[in-house]
Amino acid sequence: MSVIDIHNHVVPEGFPAASSSCCDKWPSMKLRPDGKSVAMFGTKEFRVLDDRCWDVGRRTADMDKEHVDVQALSPMPELLSYWMDVEDALSVGRHVNGLISDMIAKAPKRFVGLGMVPLQDPERAAKELSVLHSSGLSGVEIGSNINGKPPGDPFFDPFYAEVERLGMAVFVHALHPVGVDRVVGPARLVTYLNFPVDTGFAAASMITGRTLEKFPKLRVAFSHGGGTLATILPRLAMGWNGSAELQKTFAEPTGIARRFYYDNLVYDIELMRHLLKVFGRSQIFVGTDYPFDARQAFPVEFIDRLSLEKADADRILGGNAAAFLNLPAAG
C-alpha cells in the first residue's frame, strides 16, 4: 500500500508582476540579504520559505526519508486570494496551479494535485474547475471561510455542483480564522488556537447547510482532523435530537460527519484514537503540513503507535486518501 499525504503545501519560486488593478495583497517572493526567500503579500513579509516549496528533487528526497510515497500538492492557503478581484485571483491561481501541474509532470508517480479557484465568485470558480480537471488535478483546496462566509453557505452551491459533476475532491483548510479577539498573548497563537476553530465551524456549516445532502457524491475533507468538530458534534447531535425544527432543516449530524474525510494532523495519539472512534477508520488519512513548521512527519511511525490491524493501518496510510482522491487503488 502506498503512503499518501493529503496535507502539504507548495509555493511558486516567483510570481508574475501585479496587474495594474491590483491591490496591496499581491504575492511576490523576496530574496533577503540573509539568503532566505520570503513570501510577501504586498509589502508585508508573510513567511520565510525555502526550495522545499517548489523543488521536486528536494521534495521527493524528503518524502523518501519520511516514507511518503505520494503527496497531494496544495497551495499555501494564504495564496487562495479570495480577497482580490476575481480576475486577479484567477491570475494568481493559474500561476500556482501551473506549478502544481509542472511538479506532477516531473514526478507523476509521486504527486497528485489539489489546485485553487476564485471561490469569491462561485460561478466563475465552477467554470475554472474544468481547466484544473483537464490539466489532471484531482481536486481543489478551499478555505475554512471565504471572506468570512462559511463553506456550507448555499452561496457556494454552483461550485459544489460542478465539483460533483467532475468527480473532483474538496480539501478544506483553515484560513483567516474567526475569534482573533479572543486570544491573549503573542500573535502566533492564532495559528494554534483559531485554525482548529475555523475548521470546526466550516465542517459544521456543511452539515447544517446540507452540502452533502444536496451533492451526495461530493468528497470533502477537512484539515487538522476537522479541528474542533469532534468536541462540537455531540452537542449538535443532542440539539438535533431534541428539535423538530433542526430535524426538518438537515440530516442527523453524526452520520453526515462520518461521510466527510479528515487528515490526521492532530499531534497527539490519544486525540487520533478518539477521532477514529468519532469519524470512523474509513474517513481519516495522512496529513503532514510539509514543509511548514507545524509539521507531523513520519506518518508510518505515527500510525504504528495506534497498534491497528494491518488492513486498518493501510487504509489510514493510503487507502482512504485514494478513495478521497478517486485514484486507482494504490498498490
Added chain:
Amino acid sequence: MSVIDIHNHVVPEGFPAASSSCCDKWPSMKLRPDGKSVAMFGTKEFRVLDDRCWDVGRRTADMDKEHVDVQALSPMPELLSYWMDVEDALSVGRHVNGLISDMIAKAPKRFVGLGMVPLQDPERAAKELSVLHSSGLSGVEIGSNINGKPPGDPFFDPFYAEVERLGMAVFVHALHPVGVDRVVGPARLVTYLNFPVDTGFAAASMITGRTLEKFPKLRVAFSHGGGTLATILPRLAMGWNGSAELQKTFAEPTGIARRFYYDNLVYDIELMRHLLKVFGRSQIFVGTDYPFDARQAFPVEFIDRLSLEKADADRILGGNAAAFLNLPAAG
C-alpha cells in the same frame, strides 16, 4: 459519597423595576396569557421558564428523582449583565445572589451557591466578592467572555487576586459566543455550535494569559467539558514545544489544563472517556444544566456507563466538585 451537580441555573420569580438610568436590557418576568413565565430582557422574550428556576420544593423533588444530593446554584448566564452600567449590574446581581442565598437558607444540605459580580469593572467586582463570601456563597459564575474580552485578559487580575484571597471558586460558563457569522441555519444552532467554542477560547486565554501562574491557588472550572479545549490543546502544546517565545510567555499548556476543572455536560460517553484521559480523573465533575433544555439528567447512570473503579466514579460524582468548591469532604 454525595452527588454534586455544579452546572445548573436559577432565575428569580420576579425582578425589581428598572433603574431610571437603565437601559433596554433590564430583566423582568412576564406571565403570558398561556400561563407560562417568560424571562424578558427589555421588551425581548428570552426564554420560557417555570418554577423549577426558583422553587426549592420543586427543585429538591427533581434532585431526589435524579439522584442528585447537592446543586451548586448559579445564575442563568444571560443575567450576568456585563453589558449594563456597573451600578445597574450590581442591582441585578444582588437580587439574583439574594435568591441563591434564600434557596440555600431553605435547604442548606441541598444547595451551595455560585453568585455573580459586575466583572465589566474588575475592581468593583473584587469588592463585591466580600458580600458574596460573607453571605455564604462558595464562588462565582463568570462568562466565557466579558463584553468580548476573554477571561484570561490581565484586565481581570484584580478580580482573580481577590477570589484567590477569599478562597472562592470560579465557574466559567459560555455566554454571547464568538463566530455567530460562521453558522449556517436556524438561530438556535448558536447554542450548540458556538457555546463550546467560546468556552474553549476562554480556557485557552487563561492558559496563555498565565492566570493560574499568577494566582496559583485559584480554582477554575469550565462548562460543557471545556468546550473545544480538548481539540485545541494538542496543537497549542505542539506550538509551545517548538517556540522559545511561547515558552517564555506561559507555562506548558497541557499541565495547566490539567489543573482546571470541567463539568461532564458533553452528551456523549466516548467524549467523556476522552476528556478523562486529557484532563485527568481528578478534574471532572457532574453538570446537568438543570432545568434547561440542553440537559444531561441522571448523572449516576451516566457515570455508571464508564465502568470506572468505585473510587474514581465517586470522585467524578462528588469528590472533585467538593474540592473545587472547597466543601468539607462530602459523606
